Amino acid sequence: MKSARTFVDRLLSLFRRSGLDNDLDDEVRTHLELLARDHERRGMSASDARLAARRDFGGVEQMKEAYRDRRGLPWVDDLHRDVRYAVRALARNPGFTAVALLVVALGIGANTAIFSLLDAVILRPLPVRQPDELVLGSYQVEGRRTLPFTAYQFRALRANRDVLADMAAFRPLPLSVTFRGDSELAFGQLVSGSYHAMLGVPAALGRTLMASDDSALVGDRPAVISYGYWQRKFGGARTVLGESIEINAIPYTIVGVTERRFFGTEPGLAVDVTIPMSTQVGVLGARSLIDEASNARWLYLIGRLAPGVSRERATSTLTVTWDRLRASRAPAGRALPPQPFALLDGAQGRNVLRDRFSQPLRVLMAMVGVVLIIACANLATLLLARSGARRQEVGLRLSLGASRSRLLRQLLTESLLLSMIGGAIGVGLAYVASDVLVQIMSRGVDAIVLDLAPNGRTLAFTLLASLGAGLVFGILPSLRAARWGVATAARVAPSPAHGGRRWSQATIAAQVMLSVLLLVEAGLFVRSLTALRGLDTGFTNGNQVLLASIRTRSGNTDELVRILDLFNELSARPDSLSARSVTFSVDMPFVEGLSFAQNIEVPGRPPDGNEAAVWFNFVGPRFFETMGIPLEGRGFRGDDVESAPAVAVISQGLARRYFPGVNAIGKRVRTNDVEVEVVGVAPDVPYTSLRAVPTEMIYLPFFQGRVAKNVGIITMAVRAAGRADQTAAALRREVPAVSSDLLISSLVTLDERRDASLARERVVATLSMWFGLLALLLGCVGLYGTLSYAVTRRTSELGVRVALGADRPRLVGMVLAESLRPVLVGITLGLPL
Numbered sequence: 001m002k003s004a005r006t007f008v009d010r011l012l013s014l015f016r017r018s019g020l021d022n023d024l025d026d027e028v029r030t031h032l033e034l035l036a037r038d039h040e041r042r043g044m045s046a047s048d049a050r051l052a053a054r055r056d057f058g059g060v061e062q063m064k065e066a067y068r069d070r071r072g073l074p075w076v077d078d079l080h081r082d083v084r085y086a087v088r089a090l091a092r093n094p095g096f097t098a099v100a101l102l103v104v105a106l107g108i109g110a111n112t113a114i115f116s117l118l119d120a121v122i123l124r125p126l127p128v129r130q131p132d133e134l135v136l137g138s139y140q141v142e143g144r145r146t147l148p149f150t151a152y153q154f155r156a157l158r159a160n161r162d163v164l165a166d167m168a169a170f171r172p173l174p175l176s177v178t179f180r181g182d183s184e185l186a187f188g189q190l191v192s193g194s195y196h197a198m199l200g201v202p203a204a205l206g207r208t209l210m211a212s213d214d215s216a217l218v219g220d221r222p223a224v225i226s227y228g229y230w231q232r233k234f235g236g237a238r239t240v241l242g243e244s245i246e247i248n249a250i251p252y253t254i255v256g257v258t259e260r261r262f263f264g265t266e267p268g269l270a271v272d273v274t275i276p277m278s279t280q281v282g283v284l285g286a287r288s289l290i291d292e293a294s295n296a297r298w299l300y301l302i303g304r305l306a307p308g309v310s311r312e313r314a315t316s317t318l319t320v321t322w323d324r325l326r327a328s329r330a331p332a333g334r335a336l337p338p339q340p341f342a343l344l345d346g347a348q349g350r351n352v353l354r355d356r357f358s359q360p361l362r363v364l365m366a367m368v369g370v371v372l373i374i375a376c377a378n379l380a381t382l383l384l385a386r387s388g389a390r391r392q393e394v395g396l397r398l399s400l401g402a403s404r405s406r407l408l409r410q411l412l413t414e415s416l417l418l419s420m421i422g423g424a425i426g427v428g429l430a431y432v433a434s435d436v437l438v439q440i441m442s443r444g445v446d447a448i449v450l451d452l453a454p455n456g457r458t459l460a461f462t463l464l465a466s467l468g469a470g471l472v473f474g475i476l477p478s479l480r481a482a483r484w485g486v487a488t489a490a491r492v493a494p495s496p497a498h499g500g501r502r503w504s505q506a507t508i509a510a511q512v513m514l515s516v517l518l519l520v521e522a523g524l525f526v527r528s529l530t531a532l533r534g535l536d537t538g539f540t541n542g543n544q545v546l547l548a549s550i551r552t553r554s555g556n557t558d559e560l561v562r563i564l565d566l567f568n569e570l571s572a573r574p575d576s577l578s579a580r581s582v583t584f585s586v587d588m589p590f591v592e593g594l595s596f597a598q599n600i601e602v603p604g605r606p607p608d609g610n611e612a613a614v615w616f617n618f619v620g621p622r623f624f625e626t627m628g629i630p631l632e633g634r635g636f637r638g639d640d641v642e643s644a645p646a647v648a649v650i651s652q653g654l655a656r657r658y659f660p661g662v663n664a665i666g667k668r669v670r671t672n673d674v675e676v677e678v679v680g681v682a683p684d685v686p687y688t689s690l691r692a693v694p695t696e697m698i699y700l701p702f703f704q705g706r707v708a709k710n711v712g713i714i715t716m717a718v719r720a721a722g723r724a725d726q727t728a729a730a731l732r733r734e735v736p737a738v739s740s741d742l743l744i745s746s747l748v749t750l751d752e753r754r755d756a757s758l759a760r761e762r763v764v765a766t767l768s769m770w771f772g773l774l775a776l777l778l779g780c781v782g783l784y785g786t787l788s789y790a791v792t793r794r795t796s797e798l799g800v801r802v803a804l805g806a807d808r809p810r811l812v813g814m815v816l817a818e819s820l821r822p823v824l825v826g827i828t829l830g831l832p833l
Helices: 002-041 046-057 060-071 074-092 094-123 151-158 195-199 211-215 227-234 277-283 311-329 352-388 391-399 404-442 456-482 486-490 498-533 557-572 623-627 652-658 724-738 750-756 759-793 795-803 808-830
Strands: 134-141 144-146 164-179 182-191 203-206 222-225 244-247 250-258 273-276 300-305 341-345 545-552 579-585 596-598 614-619 647-651 668-671 674-682 697-701 714-720 742-749
Touching: 002 046, 074 094, 074 404, 094 352, 094 404, 094 456, 094 759, 134 311, 151 164, 151 300, 151 311, 164 195, 164 277, 182 277, 182 742, 195 300, 203 227, 211 277, 222 227, 227 250, 244 273, 250 277, 273 277, 311 341, 352 404, 352 456, 352 498, 352 759, 404 456, 404 759, 498 759, 498 808, 545 724, 545 750, 557 579, 557 714, 557 724, 557 742, 579 614, 579 623, 623 714, 647 652, 647 668, 652 674, 668 697, 674 697, 714 724, 724 742, 742 750, 759 808, 795 808
Parallel strands: 182 273, 222 250, 614 697, 647 674
Antiparallel strands: 134 144, 134 300, 134 341, 164 182, 164 244, 164 300, 203 250, 222 273, 244 250, 545 714, 545 742, 579 714, 596 614, 647 697, 668 674
C-alpha cells in the first residue's frame, strides 16, 4: 500500500515540476544563507562566508538532480528531456527531417492502408453480440462448398436446439423501393423473423424484426431500414416510424432502424432494407419458396451455437438431420450422391470478399512489407551519414560525462520520434488511400462498402510498425555513434569513415535490389492481367454488346410478361436502338454462379451413374448472333415455341463427351423428361471465370423451357450497329417509354463485364505497380540523401583536388561513378532474384 502511494506521489510530481523546483531553490538558498551566517558569526567576512557555505554544502546542481530523482520517476523524466532534445535536434535540420518523415510516412502509410483492408475483409468480425459463437450452414456438391438451402431444410436444422441456441435464414437481393412517388434501386434482404434477435442487433429507433413477423398478415408487412439508409433517404427524421414504402410495388411499413455499425451479414455489401421472408411471394417470384413442397435452394443459414457446444459437435448432430432429410426426398430406388454437411465459422458472416480478395491482399501485404524494409534501409543510410556530421556534438557530450548507454538512448529517441510522427502522418495517408483501394476493388462490379476508419486494431498495427521501423533504422547508427571514443568523436573527420561508406553503399544496393524485385513482380502481374484480357473468349466484338438487367417493380413472374413484351417490341424495331439484333438470356457470361444444372441422358446409351450435371441456359431468338458466338448448325428462331419440335444447342465439350468422333447435329438428348434434337454446336465459352475451364452448356429456347417460366429476372443483350454509348442512351430512353414499370438495374458492355470478372487480378496488378514505383521512389530519395551528405562531408577533399588541377567534369564523374556502383550491384542481384 505504501509503495503504491509512493508511486502515485512520484507520478504526480511530474506534473508539478515547476512548483517543486521553485520550492527546492528556496530551500537550497535558505540552507546556504544559514551556513553563511554561521561562518560570519565565527568572524569571516560576508564574501568569504558565502564561499565557505558553498564549499560545505557541496555541488548545488548535483544535489538538485539527486533530489529530483528521489521525488519523481527518473526514467520518465529522462524520456521527457530526451524527447525535448530530439525535437530541437530535428528542428535544427528541417530538410533532413522533412525527407525522413516523408520516407517513414510513405512506408508505414502503405502498410497501414493494406492492413486496414486486410482487417476489414479477413480479420474483422461482424458488429454483433459474441460473433465467435456464429456458424454458417454449408454442404459440398461435387467437391465445391455450397451455401444455399431450402426453406424446409432451414426449419429442420433450426429445430436442433440442443446444439444451436438459434438459427436464422437470410437472402440478399436488389429491391425497388418507392417512397412518395420517388423510386430507386436499393440493396435489401429477406430474413427469418429471428434474424436480428439471434445476431443481437439492437434498434437505433423503433424495433427490429421479431419471430412473430414470420406469420405476419398480408396487410401487415414490416420493414426495417439501416441507419445509413435512414440518414440518406429520410434525413434522419424520427417520424420515419410508421411511414409506408413500396418494395417491388408491395406496400410495407417501416417499424425500425438498425444501429449505426450494423451493415448486414455480408461484408462489403451494405443492406438498406430488411423484410421478413414470409413476404417472399410477390417480392421474389410468384410462387412460394418457403413452403414444405419447395425445393428451391435460395436461403443462407447463420446460427449461434448453444452454450458449451463446439462447432464439431454441432456439425455431427446436424449431419444426422441433413442426411435424414435428403433420404426422405430421394426418388424411389435412386441413390443420391453424397453431399457432406458442415458448419463453417460465421464470425464474419457470408464473407464473399474474403474468398475473392484474401489472397491478393496477402500478396500486397508482403509487397508493402518489402516497401517498409526499403524505407528503413533508406533512413538507416541517412542517419548513418548524418551521424558523421554530429561527431563534435557526440564528443562534447562524452567529455562532459554522458555515458554511452545514455547517449544511445538519446539517439534512439530521435529515431523513434521520427518513426512515430511519420506513422501518424501515415495513418492519414492510409485513410485517404484506403478509399482509393476500395474504388479499385469495386471497379466494374457492385460497389463495395467497407468501414475503413482507423480502429483499435489498425492503430495498434501502426504503432507496432512505427516502433519496429524506428528501432530497425535507428539502432545501427546509434550503436556506431555510441562506440566512438572522446578523442575520436571530437575529431572533425574530412570524410565519412570507410566502414560507414561501405554500409551506405550496401544499403543502397539492397534498396535497389528490392525495388527491382517489386518492379519485376509488378510487371509479371500486369502481363498476367494483359494475357487474360487478350484471351479468346469466343465472343466477337464484346465492346459492341450491351447487357441490360431488366427488372419490374413487383419482380414476380407475372411481370415477366412485360419484359418479354419489351423484347418483342424492341426486336421488331432494332433501328430505334441503333442495334443489329436484340436477344435475352437467363444467364450471361462472367457471373459468379449459374442458375440451373441437372443430368442429361442420350437415348440408347445407358447411364453410368458417374456423369456430372450439365448446366442449362434458357435463351431467346438470335442469342448466338447477338452475342457473337460462332455456331455450327443453326441457332434459335422466333418460331421455336412450345408447340414446335423441341430443339437444343450444345457446347463442343458436351458434344465430345456424349458424341465422341461423330457430328452431334441431329442427335437427340433427354432433359427434364423431354427429348430434344440437337440443331447446333457452339464453342465452349467461359461463364464464370476466364481462368476456369469453359462451361459445358446446353442451350434451350426460352419459350420451350418449363423451368424458364419460374425465372423472375432475365438479362437483355443488344448488339449495337454503331457506337455502344449511343445504343445505351437509346435503350435507357426506350425502356421506360414501353412501360413505366420497367427498370434497368445495370447496363454494361460484355467487355466491361469480362473486365469486372478480373477484379482480383486487376487489384494485384494495379497496386503492385504503384508499390513498385513507390519502392523505386524511396530508393531514389535514399540515394540522393546519401550522395548529398557524402558530397558535403567531402567538401575539403574536393577542394584539395580542384587545387591540384582536377576539373569539374572529372569530379562529377568520380562522384557519379561511386554512386552508381551500388545501383548496378543492386540491379545485378535483383534481376535473377
